[in-house]
Amino acid sequence: MCDSCGCDDGSGVTITRLVPGLADHHHHHQHHKFRTITLETEVLAKNDALAARNREYLRRRKILALNLVSSPGSGKTTILERTIRDLRGELAMAVIEGDQQTRRDAERISATGAEVVQVNTGAGCHLDSQMVARAIEQLELHDDSLLFIENVGNLVCPAMFDLGEAAKVVIISVTEGEDKPQKYPHMFRAATLCLINKTDLLPYLRFDVTACREMAAQVNPDLEFIELSAVSGEGVGRWYDWLRQHREGLNT
Amino acid sequence: MHEMSLALSIVEQTREAATREGAVRILEVEIEVGCLAGVLADSLQFCLEAVGKDDGLADTIFRITEVGATGNCRVCAATFPADSFLVLCPSCASDDVSLNGGRELKIRSLTIED
Incomplete structure (x- = not known):
């Protein structure tokens, strides 16, 4: 790389900040100090x-264990409430709720009767594996069950932090822009499944589901999609089938 | 702003390694960041200098090297350098491309004074 202006030969960029007085430190290597x-x-x-x-x-x-990630307000908690109410006769489910502040989401989940722990991250913008380990210690988990980890609403930072989940499920709602997968590619790249939520509102919006799926597929060709509405219930059956199929996959 | 979490982790691991080696001073820390790692190098640099200042590493140089990724076209099998998730194959213009590398996020080396 050119030392004067930083122009690059294409082999990767190096940015070096030299501290005054230490600029010649490589010279000292010869003295084994x-x-x-x-x-x-x-x-x-x-x-x-x-x-x-x-x-x-x-x-x-x-x-x-599924790590649910999305921007704030996509309907993660509403999807979980509906899923727990619809499947509770069939599967044991527990939830770890991540938010910067408040226990509101945990209270909503608790009202469904499911085991739930709230993790408040304070200033933190994501859950990490230690927070999840501590939350797991506090939960009474059943064997052969589902654990939903609702991450902090944020499409950036949670993409980086492995929590020990089997898969990341990214949720986008049709009240958002259909180009979110391209604006936040890391999250859509890291996810296995994309839920497109709030489809009951589609008649009132200009959200183009096909365009959204195409843009997401460009970022992650292997991403699966399920369109649903946690409020009206349309499409939730396919989500439940996905859950059953992946839970049964643990037995093989 | 996960760069701050990463900076804290880098400084912690750097100090542990330096203590293990019996170093009296850490001159330089070499860090490798892949272009698809989801880390903004400038932001990480800023955070490292801020954290380092508070942790006795005010004179330490944090040198960040960015490394690229390779795209492999799943249609025509072409291989080419890639620097984003949104790449088209330069040979056949397909967007069905698998990406290798570019996710590195490592502390490569430390230069210490004994």
Whole structure:
């Protein structure tokens, strides 16, 4: 790379800030006063190691854990309320609720009768594997069950943090822009399933479902889609089938 | 703003490694960030300097190297450099492209004073 202006030969960009007085520190290597040690450690090594422990614990107990991610207001909690009410005779379900503040979502889930723990992250913009490990300790989980982890409403940061889930489910509602998958590609790339929620409102909106799916598929060709309305109930059967199929997949 | 969480983690792991090695000073930390890792290098740099200042690493140079990704076209099998999730195959213009690499987020090395 050119040292004067930073122009690049295409092999990757290096940005170096030199601290006055230390600019010639490489020179000192020859005197063996300084040495460089190779680490090659993952920045998120601690999070990933704890996430792997969560995943192994959940796998052994045949608990399907799903990390629900979306922007605020897409209907994550409403989808969970409906899912728990519709499937509670069939499957044991528990929820970890992540929000910066308040226990409102946990109270809504609790009203359905499901096991729930609220994690308040304070200033934090995402859940991490340690928060989930602590929440799991407090939950009375059943073997052969479902664990929904409702992440903090944020389409950016939660994409980076593995919690130990089996899959990320990204939710987009039709009151949002259909180009969100391209504006927030990391999240749509990290997800296995995309729920397109609030379809009962489509007659009143200009949201183009096909365009949304195409834009998401460009970011993640393997992404699955289910269109549903947690309020009217249209399409929820396909979501339940997806849950059943993935839960049964834990037995194989 | 997950860059702050990452900066805290980098500084913590750097200090642990330096203590293990018996270093009296950390001159430089070399960090590798993939272009698809979801990390803004400028923001991480800012956070590292802010965290470092509070943690006795005010003179430490945090050197961030960005690394690219490779796209593999699933239609015509072409291989090409990619720097975003939204890539079209330069040979056949298909958007059915699998991406390899670019998600690196590592502390490569430390330069320390014994």
